[in-house]
Amino acid sequence: MAHSVFKYRTGEAYPYCYKYPQVALTADCVVFSYDGKDLLVLLIKRGQEPFKDRWALPGGFVNPDETAEQGARRELLEETGLEASHLEQFKVFSTPDRDPRQRVVTVPFIALVNHKSVAGGDDAAEARWFPVDKVPPLAFDHDQILSEARTALRRSLYFSPVSFTLLPPQFTMPQLQRLYEIILGRKFDRRNFARKMNSLGVLDFQGIESAGNDVVERKDVPSRKPSIFSFNRVKWSRMKDESDTNFEF
Amino acid sequence: MAHSVFKYRTGEAYPYCYKYPQVALTADCVVFSYDGKDLLVLLIKRGQEPFKDRWALPGGFVNPDETAEQGARRELLEETGLEASHLEQFKVFSTPDRDPRQRVVTVPFIALVNHKSVAGGDDAAEARWFPVDKVPPLAFDHDQILSEARTALRRSLYFSPVSFTLLPPQFTMPQLQRLYEIILGRKFDRRNFARKMNSLGVLDFQGIESAGNDVVERKDVPSRKPSIFSFNRVKWSRMKDESDTNFEF
DNA sequence: AAAAAAATGGGTCAAAAGAACACAATTAGA
DNA sequence: TCTAATTGTGTTCTTTTGACCCATTTTTTT
Numbered sequence: 395m396a397h398s399v400f401k402y403r404t405g406e407a408y409p410y411c412y413k414y415p416q417v418a419l420t421a422d423c424v425v426f427s428y429d430g431k432d433l434l435v436l437l438i439k440r441g442q443e444p445f446k447d448r449w450a451l452p453g454g455f456v457n458p459d460e461t462a463e464q465g466a467r468r469e470l471l472e473e474t475g476l477e478a479s480h481l482e483q484f485k486v487f488s489t490p491d492r493d494p495r496q497r498v499v500t501v502p503f504i505a506l507v508n509h510k511s512v513a514g515g516d517d518a519a520e521a522r523w524f525p526v527d528k529v530p531p532l533a534f535d536h537d538q539i540l541s542e543a544r545t546a547l548r549r550s551l552y553f554s555p556v557s558f559t560l561l562p563p564q565f566t567m568p569q570l571q572r573l574y575e576i577i578l579g580r581k582f583d584r585r586n587f588a589r590k591m592n593s594l595g596v597l598d599f600q601g602i603e604s605a606g607n608d609v610v611e612r613k614d615v616p617s618r619k620p621s622i623f624s625f626n627r628v629k630w631s632r633m634k635d636e637s638d639t640n641f642e643f
Numbered sequence: 644m645a646h647s648v649f650k651y652r653t654g655e656a657y658p659y660c661y662k663y664p665q666v667a668l669t670a671d672c673v674v675f676s677y678d679g680k681d682l683l684v685l686l687i688k689r690g691q692e693p694f695k696d697r698w699a700l701p702g703g704f705v706n707p708d709e710t711a712e713q714g715a716r717r718e719l720l721e722e723t724g725l726e727a728s729h730l731e732q733f734k735v736f737s738t739p740d741r742d743p744r745q746r747v748v749t750v751p752f753i754a755l756v757n758h759k760s761v762a763g764g765d766d767a768a769e770a771r772w773f774p775v776d777k778v779p780p781l782a783f784d785h786d787q788i789l790s791e792a793r794t795a796l797r798r799s800l801y802f803s804p805v806s807f808t809l810l811p812p813q814f815t816m817p818q819l820q821r822l823y824e825i826i827l828g829r830k831f832d833r834r835n836f837a838r839k840m841n842s843l844g845v846l847d848f849q850g851i852e853s854a855g856n857d858v859v860e861r862k863d864v865p866s867r868k869p870s871i872f873s874f875n876r877v878k879w880s881r882m883k884d885e886s887d888t889n890f891e892f
Numbered sequence: 893a894a895a896a897a898a899a900t901g902g903g904t905c906a907a908a909a910g911a912a913c914a915c916a917a918t919t920a921g922a
Numbered sequence: 923t924c925t926a927a928t929t930g931t932g933t934t935c936t937t938t939t940g941a942c943c944c945a946t947t948t949t950t951t952t
Contacts, residue, residue: 837929838910
């Protein structure tokens with residue numbers, strides 16, 4: 395075993411004693427958001443060793459009375475002030491020596507939040523959004539966790555209203571399409587994409603963008619004003635129930 | 644906290660001491676197989692408290708030098724003698740009091756094996772296959788784990804060659820169809836199903852079932868002999884790469 | 893003021909995929 | 923040899939998808 399097990403020691407330093415070897419449990423968050431242009435992931439700069447000053451996923455130890463998900467929520471709030479509107483577990487990382495100090499098993503969550511700036515939380519750590527394709531090398535095995543989170547996010551598109559959770563309540567069709575294209579890594583034809591989306595019957599038409607109704611910060615590009623939609627979760631559930639057992643590859 | 648933490652005790656009884664509260668890590672296996680008729684799940688009868696004599700998922704503690712997956716493989720082999728041809732993590736269960744003795748976090752795996760009888764393993768526990776719809780009440784939160792495993796299995800059908808892993812190397816189209824129907828919980832038209840499967844180009848035709856080539860134990864029903872196919876993993880990977888980023892709900 | 897550029901939206905048409913169904917062929921047993 | 927059960931092939935109709943054209947709106951340029 396790679397880590398020292400502190401056998402036969404007691405007192406203040408190592409007061410938690412067990413009959414069999416145990417592991418420390420952490421919950422990490424892969425926080426995604428979307429600014430209308432890029433898919434972003436939230437990272438914090440570590441303030442202490444190991445991996446001091448390296449960027450890492452927010453997260454921390456799960457308390458004895460918490461589930462992993464509760465721990466993830468709490469840590470996210472403490473470290474970044476954010477509350478996730480969607481939290482989804484996707485895998486466990488349990489390689490024995492993934493943390494050099496002791497055995498730490500981590501449960502990473504995909505957390506989706508509406509985009510807003512973050513200033514770092516109670517732990518006073520620096521927090522910043524990075525476009526997913528411009529992420530620096532991360533601490534621990536967080537590079538791998540992020541990579542698998544992106545795959546899981548792609549798959550979740552089939553089963554959860556991921557894209558709508560990432561968008562603001564009011565959004566335009568081109569915004570929605572860009573988000574799909576980023577997550578899936580491919581392009582769609584504008585017309586076909588809109589037709590498909592509309593035929594799903596999960597969008598509510600909200601009107602046309604106007605000066606007083608500006609849901610998107612648009613660069614001053616010459617263009618026609620787009621229609622604005624909102625996501626209808628009830629209709630989505632109905633649609634989902636029907637198409638759940640489709641037979642596809 | 645629901646469990647006792649043995650503070651300030653030492654000696655033989657509780658020799659593993661840590662600075663912070665820890666958790667025990669177990670790996671459980673939801674072992675599926677398919678006998679050509681039913682989707683089966685493997686259960687073992689517990690020999691000790693808690694939940695003595697109740698049926699449960701095979702599994703056990705992960706050793707300090709193992710990943711959760713390695714632990715799952717080892718436990719499965721020890722308890723049932725089976726080796727999984729496909730092992731897939733799908734979620735973590737970390738409710739603080741899910742085990743009455745102490746805090747135990749479990750990583751369940753979906754394990755797919757080719758069907759054969761099991762006699763119980765080194766731990767001398769009784770092991771038995773149950774049709775997934777006729778499973779008795781299980782120990783701990785294993786009912787919930789099984790339920791979520793079935794959902795995860797359904798979703799895996801989209802991304803992994805789950806059905807072919809569950810089937811023997813040689814199988815017939817009706818067998819494949821029945822398996823799809825069981826996992827997805829819906830019926831398909833024979834003709835349409837076969838056409839779709841053939842058009843995917845992942846099946847190799849192997850011949851017609853004959854007396855000497857009996858891949859299926861068939862009840863003596865009067866019927867035409869079916870064609871026999873095998874699964875071509877290479878072709879499947881190619882097909883998968885192309886269809887990975889499709890845009891579906 | 894007019895023209896050009898950029899972006900949205902509506903629509904067409906052919907090809908592909910899906911759903912429903914009819915019928916012929918093979919095998920075991922009555 | 924007749925019947926029942928089961929498998930394989932084909933046909934037709936409908937729906938969905940993919941690849942386009944073109945008109946409209948808005949901003950910038952000439």
